[in-house]
Every structure is written in structure tokens, then in C-alpha cells.
Amino acid sequence: MAKLRYLGHSAFYLEGREIKALIDPFLTGNSMAAAKQEDFNDINYIFITHGHRDHIGDAAAIAERCGSTIFTCNELAGWFASLGLKTEGMHIGGRAAFPFGTVKLVPAWHGCPVQENGELRYGGVACGFVIEIEGKKVYHAGDTGLTMEMKLLEDEKVEIALLPIGGYYTMDLDDAVRAVGLIRPRLAIPMHYDTFPVIKANPREFAEKVSRLRLAAAQTMAPGAEFAF
Ligand code: NI
Numbered sequence: 001m002a003k004l005r006y007l008g009h010s011a012f013y014l015e016g017r018e019i020k021a022l023i024d025p026f027l028t029g030n031s032m033a034a035a036k037q038e039d040f041n042d043i044n045y046i047f048i049t050h051g052h053r054d055h056i057g058d059a060a061a062i063a064e065r066c067g068s069t070i071f072t073c074n075e076l077a078g079w080f081a082s083l084g085l086k087t088e089g090m091h092i093g094g095r096a097a098f099p100f101g102t103v104k105l106v107p108a109w110h111g112c113p114v115q116e117n118g119e120l121r122y123g124g125v126a127c128g129f130v131i132e133i134e135g136k137k138v139y140h141a142g143d144t145g146l147t148m149e150m151k152l153l154e155d156e157k158v159e160i161a162l163l164p165i166g167g168y169y170t171m172d173l174d175d176a177v178r179a180v181g182l183i184r185p186r187l188a189i190p191m192h193y194d195t196f197p198v199i200k201a202n203p204r205e206f207a208e209k210v211s212r213l214r215l216a217a218a219q220t221m222a223p224g225a226e227f228a229f
């Protein structure tokens with residue numbers, strides 16, 4: 001049995017045999033956050049989709065305290081490694097096996113700077129993750145526009161797709177519905193909305209549209225909500 005908990009924005013806690021993970025753990029300074037970084041003491045893996053602050057979040061502090069390994073694209077992994085943290089610096093298209101299952105990095109159309117002391121440096125490219133645990137695949141899209149690359153994910157037979165719906169920086173609600181039509185996961189869950197004024201969106205409208213078009217099951221998660229799969 002695996003567990004998924006929504007922490008607000010694009011942050012999730014994912015648990016299975018051999019894995020207690022955070023994805024994009026933006027907790028400090030996140031008005032939607034359902035947890036504090038100090039709440040996590042046994043995280044063994046952290047997944048970072050790209051270098052923006054609302055995704056890196058508390059990753060370095062948690063990784064340092066818990067000894068977690070950080071999965072992200074190779075260039076951004078180099079920056080985390082320079083802080084003395086453990087990393088898996090994979091890249092787009094790569095899949096590898098780990099004690100808990102497999103990880104594949106997939107394309108996301110978005111930026112990925114390293115932000116340090118008010119300076120922006122090259123941080124590689126943004127990515128999404130297909131994480132297989134307990135034989136089931138969770139796709140976290142990161143920040144991305146709608147892209148035909150998502151059609152390739154249909155072959156992955158994704159169990160749960162976590163998709164941004166807030167627009168402005170990413171796909172909006174209607175493009176996210178189209179993304180579900182390309183990916184055809186069993187279950188679609190919206191993320192990356194309401195945290196900032198420019199990304200206001202109604203997650204229930206997303207779930208309703210996905211269901212009405214019979215593209216997948218859809219479910220909204222309030223920050224702090226959790227379910228087993
Ligand atoms: Ni971003």
C-alpha cells in the first residue's frame with residue numbers, strides 16, 4: 001500500500017515500502033502549506049522538478065536534517081551537491097531503479113534557474129517525474145504548459161497524475177483537462193492553484209470537466225488530505 005498526502009501548492013508527501021518522500025516541498029512561506037518543514041524527520045528522498053523557489057522550498061533544510069537524497073535534473077543536482085547534499089542527478093528521458101521502485105524524468109516546458117543571493121544561474125531544465133512505487137506510477141508534472149510530450153505518458157499507464165491548473169506560469173484549468181486526455185491516468189489530481197493571486201483556479205471545476213468528458217477519475221485534495229492507493 002502506498003500513501004499520498006497533499007501539502008498545498010505542488011508539494012506532496014509520498015510513502016511506500018522503502019520510501020518516505022517529499023515532492024517540491026514548498027512549506028515555509030507557502031500560504032497553503034499543510035505542514036512545516038520541522039514536521040518531517042525521516043524523509044529519505046526528495047524530488048525537485050525545477051529551481052523556482054515555490055518548488056525547491058525547504059528541500060535543502062530537510063535533506064540536511066534527514067540525510068535525504070535529492071532527485072532533480074543533473075545541473076540543479078550539482079548545485080544541491082555543492083551544499084554537501086546527496087543527489088541523484090538524472091536527466092530527461094532517463095529511468096533508473098532504486099530500492100523503492102523506479103524514477104523517470106520527463107519533459108516539462110518551463111524555466112529552471114538556480115536562484116542564489118538574488119542571482120539567477122543556469123540550472124538545467126525543468127522536469128516532471130514518473131515515480132513507480134508498489135508497482136504503481138505517480139506522475140508529478142512540475143510546472144509546465146500543455147505539451148504533446150504528454151501523449152507519450154499514455155504508454156506509462158499512469159495511476160495518478162498530479163497536474164498544475166492555475167495558469168499564468170503553467171497550463172490553465174482547461175489545458176490541464178486536455179493534458180488528462182493525452183495522459184489518460186486512472187486518477188487526475190489538480191495542484192498549483194490559489195497560492196498566489198495570478199494562479200486562482202477552481203479545482204472542483206477541473207475535476208468536474210475531467211469526469212464529464214470521462215477522461216479519468218478525478219479528485220480534488222484539500223491541503224493535508226491523504227489517501228492510500
Ligand atoms: Ni516554476
Ligand code: MN
Nearest residue numbers: 052054143169
Ligand atoms: Mn511554480
